[in-house]
Amino acid sequence: MVGGLVVHEFGHQLLQDLRTTRGATAELQSRVSSVLGRPYDLSVPHGDTMRGLIQAELSMYGATNPTEMVAEAFTEYRLSSEPRALARAVGDVIDHYLEGPL
Numbered sequence: 001m002v003g004g005l006v007v008h009e010f011g012h013q014l015l016q017d018l019r020t021t022r023g024a025t026a027e028l029q030s031r032v033s034s035v036l037g038r039p040y041d042l043s044v045p046h047g048d049t050m051r052g053l054i055q056a057e058l059s060m061y062g063a064t065n066p067t068e069m070v071a072e073a074f075t076e077y078r079l080s081s082e083p084r085a086l087a088r089a090v091g092d093v094i095d096h097y098l099e100g101p102l
């Protein structure tokens, strides 16, 4: 889906913006950790357990690594009529810190 690809790539850009926004990375990690029920660190590659969790809560591609997780979660948040908890966690933080970029 072309629209999904554009939103996904935009999600990567937004993560770059979040990384330079004071407090945003900590908030993102906190929200994601609470959805997944275990500590989540954007700078740490996904281990097997984390991959399994993210695959179940989001998508197989999002489970690849933290940057793809954020891009996939943002895509679901924007394009789904009923985004799941992980997508909402990521989307809420992006909206809050970047003032609703779309």
Ligand SMILES: [Zn+2]
Binding pocket: 008, 009, 012, 067, 068, 071
């Ligand atoms: Zn990507």
